[in-house]
Every structure is written in structure tokens, then in C-alpha cells.
Amino acid sequence: MSELTRLREFLNELIPSEDQFQRLYQNFCAQIRKGLGAKTNKDADTKCYLTYVQDFPHGNETGKYLALDLGGSRFRVLLVTLKGDRDAELVAKIYDLTEKELLGTGTQLFDYIAKCLHEFVCEQKVEGEHMALGFTFSFPCVQTGLSRATLVRWTKGFNCSDTVGEDVGVMLKSAITRRTGLKIDMVAILNDTTGTQMSCAHRNPACNIGLIVGTGCNACYTEKVENCERLDTKYKDRPKIIINVEWGAFGEKGGLDHLLTDYDKIVDKNSLNAGTQIYEKMVAGMYMGELVRLITLRAVNENLIFAQCKLRKQITDILTKKPNCIETKVLSDIANDKGDDWPMVKDVFKDIFHLHDADPDDCMKFKYICDVVAKRAGNMLGVTLGALVNKVGESFSIIGVDGTVYRCHPNFDGYMRETLDRFVEKDRKYDIMLSEDGSGRGAALVAAVVHREYIERKSLNARLHT
Structure with a gap:
């Protein structure tokens, strides 16, 4: 043999x-x-x-949306410009997390993220615009709504206190609110698989x-x-x-x-x-x-x-x-x-x-x-x-x-x-x-779809009351 x-x-x-x-x-x-x-x-x-993602891209979405991708000791902030006809333009910046953020309190972590968000929108000269944000959060969570997610446990070197069992969506929103002049509405939390599906659904x-x-x-x-x-x-x-x-x-x-x-x-x-x-x-x-x-x-x-x-x-x-x-x-x-x-x-x-x-x-x-x-x-x-x-x-x-x-x-x-x-x-x-960059593009698309549904409901309610 x-x-x-x-x-x-x-x-x-x-x-x-x-x-x-x-x-x-x-x-x-x-x-x-x-x-x-x-x-x-x-x-x-x-x-x-x-x-709780129930609405999907039509491909004709337009406008500027933000995405935040947190899944390790570095995170990304993205400005995604949807141009209709299933086209999108992305600008991204990577930020490093130090031991202070990785092992400190949840408030320290999310305050730092909000600070970086503020810096990013100023650099992109969109700080005066109200913007919807999709948040890719790649840690074990139980979602109770599209923008609500309870952290089950930290992984990947994180061990922030006062966070396990808490709603990370509320924590991020609170940190954004504490930043004077920051006009960002976090409308959706998702993981990277959902972002991947949404990114591809935008194309097909x-x-x-x-x-x-x-x-x-x-x-x-x-x-x-x-x-x-x-x-x-x-x-x-x-x-x-x-x-x-x-x-x-x-x-x-x-x-x-x-x-x-x-x-x-x-x-x-x-x-x-x-x-x-x-x-x-x-x-x-x-x-x-x-x-x-x-x-x-x-x-x-x-x-x-x-x-x-x-x-x-x-x-x-x-x-x-x-x-x-x-x-x-x-x-x-x-x-x-x-x-x-x-x-x-x-x-x-x-x-x-x-x-x-x-x-x-x-x-x-x-x-x-x-x-x-x-x-x-x-x-x-x-x-x-x-x-x-x-x-x-x-x-x-x-x-x-x-x-x-x-x-x-x-x-x-x-x-x-x-x-x-x-x-x-x-x-x-x-x-x-x-x-194509599901964790970034996909998160922004979820935000765009949520925004689209909000506008459509608002328009419908206006017609019903006229």
C-alpha cells in the first residue's frame, strides 16, 4: 500500500x-x-x-446614513450615501479602543464612541444634518425590538462593567444625547450576518x-x-x-x-x-x-x-x-x-x-x-x-x-x-x-429602510387626517 x-x-x-x-x-x-x-x-x-428586521431595500433608496460597526478592539464609523438604482458610496474611518474603553465602564465605552461619531460627522461636514444610524454590534444579544438589544455576555477581550443584562441600544442613545450638538438617531441594531443579507438584498x-x-x-x-x-x-x-x-x-x-x-x-x-x-x-x-x-x-x-x-x-x-x-x-x-x-x-x-x-x-x-x-x-x-x-x-x-x-x-x-x-x-x-461590506453598508441600509418606512407612515397618517 x-x-x-x-x-x-x-x-x-x-x-x-x-x-x-x-x-x-x-x-x-x-x-x-x-x-x-x-x-x-x-x-x-x-x-x-x-x-426585528422586517422591511427590505427596494434599491431606490437615496440619502446619507451613518453606520457604526463594533465587533472588536477597533471599530468603524461610515457615512453611506445611497444614490438610488442600487448604488452606494461609502466613506469610513477606523478608531482604536484602548484598555480604558475595553475594560472600563459601559458609560466610558459608549461616551468614547459618541465622541468619535461627533468627530467623524464634523470631518465629513454633515454635523448640521439629522442622520439615522444603523449599529452593527457583533456580540451575543437578545433583541426585543429593532433598536433594543440586551447584552448576554462580552467576548473578544471586552469586559465593560454595568453592561451585561443592559440594553446597549439605550446606552448608545444616551451617550449620543450627552454630546451637545450631535444630531444622530440610532434606529437599528443588527449583527454582521443580517448586515450581509441586507447589503446583498440591496443589489438583488x-x-x-x-x-x-x-x-x-x-x-x-x-x-x-x-x-x-x-x-x-x-x-x-x-x-x-x-x-x-x-x-x-x-x-x-x-x-x-x-x-x-x-x-x-x-x-x-x-x-x-x-x-x-x-x-x-x-x-x-x-x-x-x-x-x-x-x-x-x-x-x-x-x-x-x-x-x-x-x-x-x-x-x-x-x-x-x-x-x-x-x-x-x-x-x-x-x-x-x-x-x-x-x-x-x-x-x-x-x-x-x-x-x-x-x-x-x-x-x-x-x-x-x-x-x-x-x-x-x-x-x-x-x-x-x-x-x-x-x-x-x-x-x-x-x-x-x-x-x-x-x-x-x-x-x-x-x-x-x-x-x-x-x-x-x-x-x-x-x-x-x-x-460588499455587509457590516457597514448593510447597517446603513437598515437605517435607510427604517427611515423610509417612517416617512411612508407619516405620509399615510397625513392623508388619513385630511
């Missing part, structure tokens, strides 16, 4: 069978039903949060699904309001609403046990949030490089790669003692290496293992390991995306996608489509669209 054949057999557990994909599909669909149910939501992995109204595949992974989709048992009747005057699936948590109650390998279990055990976000740890950029490290280490120990390499012990020591030494970027970088001289793989070996005379067979094997990990992730996402396409129920749906993994890996789109094609029902069609 050849070494490559042995390696393929060794990796077979990371290549799901059709039966395993079918179980993934059925388990995921069951979790969506639970998440939407009033009595079953508490037991669901996928909480299917209500976003058939966009019914938003997907982020980057450091983390999540999806949202358009649901019929009659299927949302937790939605208050006052919001059921519109036919649809965007649901934030929070599918990274899928698998926390065993729905992915049939697909979990020892590598997945080690990644979970060594993570900062062991026992949670199981699906995300199998498909997202934060974890794919670490999966490759663990697989490669075991393959070295079983003489399946680097068996004849003079630096074998050095490579083993690095793989053993340096968790996360292989970044997910590596998977994208070497995906285009075709085997002529393996220049990308050799560069990776030099950078990580200090190996300067790599055997071409070892290059081929390492690339194969990386491809297997990336393909499993793409295939799994294709299955769950297929479930969402079928759940939306339209004859044609566009999936809006953003995130570094999808953008940078040349084969990831194909991996997703491979299983999408198998699981999307025959009477449904789909396509995939790359988002």
Missing part, C-alpha cells in the same frame, strides 16, 4: 459519508424548528433570535440568506412571521422577518456527535469556551488551522508524513509545543499549489518548521491534509445552507456571503456548492453572492 493511500485511509474519518450528511441535515432542521418554537426555544442549540432582492465564514461562522435567513411563535402579534403585520440563527452553537446537545473526531474534541477541550459553539469549531477560520496541526502531528507520529525528513524531531516538537502554529490562512495560501514545485507549501514549511529542503511528497501530503479540512468545512456548510434555502421556501434564493475564509480560499465556494446541490430541493434554485 502506497504512503498516499495510507494517508487517505488515515483521513477517512474527516470525509463525511452521505449518511452522515443526511443526519447533519435532519438534526439541523430539527434544531431550527426548536429555535422558532415558543415552548422549545430554551432547549434549542440554535436560538433563532428575532432581529432575492437575497434571503446571509452567511459569515471568517474567524467565526453564523447565518441568518428570511422567515415567515407565522412560523415565529415568539414574535409579538404587534410585529405580525408584515409577512417576513430576518432570523439570526446563531448556528455556531449547533451541536452543543449532541447533534454533531456522529461527525466529531478526536481532533474536534481536542480543539473544543483546549478552547476558551469548551462545550459550546461546536459547529463553529468545525467550520470556522479560528479553528481550521489548529485542526490541521493536530492531524499533521498524529500523521507524523504514524510515519505518514515527514517519515524520511532529517528534521523530523524538530517538526514534531514544534507541532507538539506550539498550539495554533498553523494559521487558517495557510489553508488558503497553499490551495492553489498544483505540484510543479510546491512553492507555497515550501514557504509554509520554512516559516513554521524551519525546513528548507522539503520533500515534494511531504508537500503533497500536507496540502492534502489542508484540503480535507477545508472541504469538510465547506461541505458541512453546504448541507446547512441547503436546509435554509428549503426553509425559506422561495423558488430562487440568493445566499449573501462574507468573511475571510470564503473570500480567500479559492475552492471554498465550490465545496459549499457541492453539497448545496445535493440538499436543495429540486423545485428550489439558489446562487451565492459575495457581500
Whole structure:
């Protein structure tokens, strides 16, 4: 048996069978039903949060709108000018948060953000205009309205006091009010998946699904309001609403046990949030490089790669003692290496293992390991995306996608489509669209839609009273 054949057999557990994909599909669909149910939501992995985004871009929106994108130690403020005919112009500025804002009080954080907003509108010479703002807030929240969101917990290095359990929308609005002369109305809070869907819906109204595949992974989709048992009747005057699936948590109650390998279990055990976000740890950029490290280490120990390499012990020591030494970027970088001289793989070996005379067979094997990990992730996402396409129920749906993994890996789109094609029902069609700055453009579009609806209601009320 050849070494490559042995390696393929060794990796077979990371290549799901059709039966395993079918179980993934059925388990995921069951979790969506639970998440939407009033009595079953508490037991669901996928909480299917209500976003309260119920109105969508027509494409003819015009005017200037602000967007605030907070999801890490840097945040962006954007001025988005909508020009009609599905066209938009963006001006953005990035601001850094210091330890004072990251670890201080909530009031300190939002007062600083309001200060930066004020500086930005002055720089753009729009400080005298009343402007609507969409707020992309990429932290776990429970929304109780379009501009109301209760913070569940901080992540990504934040630990602001007096904020968990509080409405971040109220906190931002209060900070804006404290800034004399600042004429900004925060009208909507959303996460980056909703922004992605709205950004793509502005270009094509058939966009019914938003997907982020980057450091983390999540999806949202358009649901019929009659299927949302937790939605208050006052919001059921519109036919649809965007649901934030929070599918990274899928698998926390065993729905992915049939697909979990020892590598997945080690990644979970060594993570900062062991026992949670199981699906995300199998498909997202934060974890794919670490999966490759663990697989490669075991393959070295079983003489399946680097068996004849003079630096074998050095490579083993690095793989053993340096968790996360292989970044997910590596998977994208070497995906285009075709085997002529393996220049990308050799560069990776030099950078990580200090190996300067790599055997071409070892290059081929390492690339194969990386491809297997990336393909499993793409295939799994294709299955769950297929479930969402079928759940939306339209004859044609566009999936809006953003995130570094999808953008940078040349084969990831194909991996997703491979299983999408198998699981999307025959009477449904789909396509995939790359988002244009969903967290910025999408947030401004939500603000524009809210403003449009306000104007339309105001006009209707005026006609009714004449």
C-alpha cells in the first residue's frame, strides 16, 4: 500500500459519508424548528433570535446614513450615501479602543464612541444634518425590538462593567444625547450576518440568506412571521422577518456527535469556551488551522508524513509545543499549489518548521491534509445552507456571503456548492453572492429602510387626517 493511500485511509474519518450528511441535515432542521418554537426555544442549540428586521431595500433608496460597526478592539464609523438604482458610496474611518474603553465602564465605552461619531460627522461636514444610524454590534444579544438589544455576555477581550443584562441600544442613545450638538438617531441594531443579507438584498432582492465564514461562522435567513411563535402579534403585520440563527452553537446537545473526531474534541477541550459553539469549531477560520496541526502531528507520529525528513524531531516538537502554529490562512495560501514545485507549501514549511529542503511528497501530503479540512468545512456548510434555502421556501434564493475564509480560499465556494446541490430541493434554485461590506453598508441600509418606512407612515397618517 502506497504512503498516499495510507494517508487517505488515515483521513477517512474527516470525509463525511452521505449518511452522515443526511443526519447533519435532519438534526439541523430539527434544531431550527426548536429555535422558532415558543415552548422549545430554551432547549434549542440554535436560538433563532428575532432581529426585528422586517422591511427590505427596494434599491431606490437615496440619502446619507451613518453606520457604526463594533465587533472588536477597533471599530468603524461610515457615512453611506445611497444614490438610488442600487448604488452606494461609502466613506469610513477606523478608531482604536484602548484598555480604558475595553475594560472600563459601559458609560466610558459608549461616551468614547459618541465622541468619535461627533468627530467623524464634523470631518465629513454633515454635523448640521439629522442622520439615522444603523449599529452593527457583533456580540451575543437578545433583541426585543429593532433598536433594543440586551447584552448576554462580552467576548473578544471586552469586559465593560454595568453592561451585561443592559440594553446597549439605550446606552448608545444616551451617550449620543450627552454630546451637545450631535444630531444622530440610532434606529437599528443588527449583527454582521443580517448586515450581509441586507447589503446583498440591496443589489438583488432575492437575497434571503446571509452567511459569515471568517474567524467565526453564523447565518441568518428570511422567515415567515407565522412560523415565529415568539414574535409579538404587534410585529405580525408584515409577512417576513430576518432570523439570526446563531448556528455556531449547533451541536452543543449532541447533534454533531456522529461527525466529531478526536481532533474536534481536542480543539473544543483546549478552547476558551469548551462545550459550546461546536459547529463553529468545525467550520470556522479560528479553528481550521489548529485542526490541521493536530492531524499533521498524529500523521507524523504514524510515519505518514515527514517519515524520511532529517528534521523530523524538530517538526514534531514544534507541532507538539506550539498550539495554533498553523494559521487558517495557510489553508488558503497553499490551495492553489498544483505540484510543479510546491512553492507555497515550501514557504509554509520554512516559516513554521524551519525546513528548507522539503520533500515534494511531504508537500503533497500536507496540502492534502489542508484540503480535507477545508472541504469538510465547506461541505458541512453546504448541507446547512441547503436546509435554509428549503426553509425559506422561495423558488430562487440568493445566499449573501462574507468573511475571510470564503473570500480567500479559492475552492471554498465550490465545496459549499457541492453539497448545496445535493440538499436543495429540486423545485428550489439558489446562487451565492459575495457581500460588499455587509457590516457597514448593510447597517446603513437598515437605517435607510427604517427611515423610509417612517416617512411612508407619516405620509399615510397625513392623508388619513385630511
